[in-house]
Amino acid sequence: MGDEEYEVLFETTIRYVRPKSGNIDAVRMALFSLSVDDVGVQIYKYLSERKMATPEEISRELKLSEDEVIARLDYLYSLGLIDKLGRAYSCDASLAEAIRRRTSKRILGILRRLAEMLEGEANG
Amino acid sequence: MDKDFEVLAEWTIRKLRDIDASKAKPESVLRWVLYSLGVKDLGVDIFMYIREHGRATTTEIADKFSISPATARRYLEQLHSLGLVDYIGREYHLAREDISGCIRDVLIPRIRRVLESIARIAETAEKKATPRPEEYIRPLIEEFREIKRSLEDAKRETLEAVDKLFRKGIEITPEVLSKVLGRTFDAIGDLLGKLGDVISRYEGRGITKGLVFVWPPRPPRPPRPSKNMGYVKGISIVETGNRVFYRIYSDYEMDPRAFEEARRSGKKIVVRVYGTLKIPEDVGAEDADVVEAMYVYGTLRAPKDFVEGLGNKLVVYGNVEYI
Numbered sequence: 001m002g003d004e005e006y007e008v009l010f011e012t013t014i015r016y017v018r019p020k021s022g023n024i025d026a027v028r029m030a031l032f033s034l035s036v037d038d039v040g041v042q043i044y045k046y047l048s049e050r051k052m053a054t055p056e057e058i059s060r061e062l063k064l065s066e067d068e069v070i071a072r073l074d075y076l077y078s079l080g081l082i083d084k085l086g087r088a089y090s091c092d093a094s095l096a097e098a099i100r101r102r103t104s105k106r107i108l109g110i111l112r113r114l115a116e117m118l119e120g121e122a123n124g
Numbered sequence: 125m126d127k128d129f130e131v132l133a134e135w136t137i138r139k140l141r142d143i144d145a146s147k148a149k150p151e152s153v154l155r156w157v158l159y160s161l162g163v164k165d166l167g168v169d170i171f172m173y174i175r176e177h178g179r180a181t182t183t184e185i186a187d188k189f190s191i192s193p194a195t196a197r198r199y200l201e202q203l204h205s206l207g208l209v210d211y212i213g214r215e216y217h218l219a220r221e222d223i224s225g226c227i228r229d230v231l232i233p234r235i236r237r238v239l240e241s242i243a244r245i246a247e248t249a250e251k252k253a254t255p256r257p258e259e260y261i262r263p264l265i266e267e268f269r270e271i272k273r274s275l276e277d278a279k280r281e282t283l284e285a286v287d288k289l290f291r292k293g294i295e296i297t298p299e300v301l302s303k304v305l306g307r308t309f310d311a312i313g314d315l316l317g318k319l320g321d322v323i324s325r326y327e328g329r330g331i332t333k334g335l336v337f338v339w340p341p342r343p344p345r346p347p348r349p350s351k352n353m354g355y356v357k358g359i360s361i362v363e364t365g366n367r368v369f370y371r372i373y374s375d376y377e378m379d380p381r382a383f384e385e386a387r388r389s390g391k392k393i394v395v396r397v398y399g400t401l402k403i404p405e406d407v408g409a410e411d412a413d414v415v416e417a418m419y420v421y422g423t424l425r426a427p428k429d430f431v432e433g434l435g436n437k438l439v440v441y442g443n444v445e446y447i
Contacts, residue, residue, distance in 0.1 A: 006159055007141040013162070016133040016238050024128070026249035032129055033242045095246035100384065104239045105408040109429070110139050111232050112409070114157045117145050118224035 010078050014107065030095055034079055034103065039064060040072040047082060047091040054087050079103045133205050135235060136162025154223065161206050161231075166191070167199045174209060179217040207231045236410055240387070271315055278311035363391070367416065370395040375422075377402040383411040392416035400425065405447055409433030 013035040031041045042062055047053055055073060059066045073089050076082045080102025083090045093101070138160045145153050151172075158168045166189060173188060174180050180188075186196040200216050203209040207230025210219045220226050285304045289296060359376065362369040368382070368391050376397060386393050395401070395418045403426035412433030418424075420440045424431070428446040431438065 006138075006156065008138050009141060010139040011136065013134050013136045014235060014238055014242075015129075015131050016241075017129040017131050019129055021128070026245050029129060030242050030246035030249075033238075033245070094250050096243040096250060097384075099239055099243040099246060100387070100410070101380075101406060104236065104243075104410045105406075105429075107137055107235060107239065108232055108409060110137055110160070111227055111235065112429070112432075114160050115224040115227040115232075117153055118157055118222075118227070120145065 012075075012079060012107065027095060030099070034081075034099075036072070036076065036079075036081075039068060040076060043069060043072045044076060044081065044091070044095075047076075047089060048095070051092065052088050052090040055089070058089075078106075080106055133238075135205060135231075135238075137235075138162065157223065157227075163202065163206070167202060170196070170199050171203055171208060174203075174216055175218060179215050181214045181216070183214075185216075207234060232409075236413065239410075271319060274311070274315055274318075278308050278315075281311075282308045366390070367392050367394055370397075372397040372399065372401070374398075375400040375402075377404065378407070380404050380407050380411070383407060383414050386414040387411075393418075395419065396421075398422060402447075403427060403430055412437070 015033045015035060017029065017033050019029060027045065028041050031044060036044065043058055043064075046058055046062060053061075055066055055069045058064070058073075059069045062069070073082065073084075077084050077089065081091070081095065081098045083092065140156065140160050143153065143156050148156070155168055158171060163171065170185055170189065173185070182193050182196045182200060185191075185200065186193045189196070200209065200211070204211065204216075207219055207226045208223065209216050211217070219230065282304060286296065286301075289300060289304070294300065358373050360369075360371040362371075368386055370382075370393065372395070376399060378395075378401065382393065391414070393415045395415070397419070398421045400423040401418075401420050403424070405427055407427060407430050409429040409432060412430055412435075415434060415437055418434060418438045420438075420442060422442045423445060424438075424440050424442070425445045425447055431444060431446065
């Protein structure tokens with residue numbers, strides 16, 4: 001059976017990590033644990049500082065291509081770390097709060113759905 | 125980024141387009157679930173092999189699938205991280221017969237703990253930016269105590285000076301009083317100057333806004349019991365070293381922050397409600413973790429995830445409505 005049979009709508013990797021040195025950037029470590037790459041961290045930090053920005057503005061300010069920016073913003077949004085209103089993305093909640101209130105809910109929701117599928121509950 | 129962090133374990137979680145579970149074969153559903161958990165082709169086949177044979181060693185898996193023992197171990201470690209298989213010595217076996225039980229009882233709590241530890245890491249960055257209340261309140265209290273001591277000293281000195289004049293038989297005229305108090309006013313002026321210094325030192329550290337002190341939020345106080353007899357409406361919140369007890373005698377909507385606060389302080393919540401209890405929509409199963417027991421003598425309106433997360437910690441003498 002090939003993997004191509006399935007259509008992946010969203011994918012994330014949760015990592016249990018420890019820093020190699022004592023001096024760490026906690027935001028970067030938390031985002032790395034949610035498999036956000038360096039570009040994503042840069043975008044998240046920009047957004048959390050400015051509170052609200054459009055992809056064009058982020059792309060211009062951080063000198064990144066718009067596609068790169070949109071891909072990261074979509075991922076951060078899917079994890080529930082940032083919000084979107086029209087063309088603007090915003091970051092109002094603290095990272096810890098967003099992980100507890102939204103990321104956790106989404107990821108655990110997917111897992112619960114898998115358990116339900118196996119239990120046949122999804123059949124209605 | 126990998127150069128800075130060592131990955132001890134990782135879980136890939138995929139949201140796939142749904143399959144029709146009523147029409148699909150049980151094995152197809154299982155494969156769909158395994159792929160959703162990041163287990164790819166060979167990993168799925170290895171899992172199916174163990175499921176079929178009950179148990180298998182790394183060497184046996186390596187031989188069966190023509191892979192190196194190291195590769196076999198990697199696949200088995202992934203299945204182990206997901207809580208699907210366990211091992212004793214070199215032999216792997218299914219952790220449980222029901223895979224859904226593995227997901228609910230092993231994987232979900234494990235991922236929840238990892239996400240909570242990630243949130244705590246993020247919190248350390250936020251705490252660095254905003255000092256903890258005790259970090260800035262304690263020195264501030266000390267400074268105010270010092271100012272209070274100085275004011276008391278000034279008051280004592282003034283009284284002593286007046287007493288001295290009185291004993292010497294000097295008539296206390298407004299001029300004399302003005303001279304004595306003049307010194308006190310100078311002292312008060314100095315103290316106000318010091319107070320200004322203290323405030324400007326703490327400004328910008330999240331404690332003051334202009335001259336208005338922003339104190340940390342106080343825990344809510346239970347209202348006074350109603351004098352109208354019948355049954356007493358009200359709420360009592362008692363916090364002990366490791367628990368927060370809510371006793372509510374009215375309809376009530378829980379504040380989501382209560383769960384967060386309990387989690388942060390490592391306390392468990394015990395709720396007893398005589399009336400309708402509403403749990404807001406954004407409270408999820410993860411919040412049920414911090415609840416030790418919830419007794420509702422009336423109606424519980426809550427998100428389904430939260431109710432399921434509570435399991436047998438919830439006792440309702442009434443009805444449950446999902447929102």
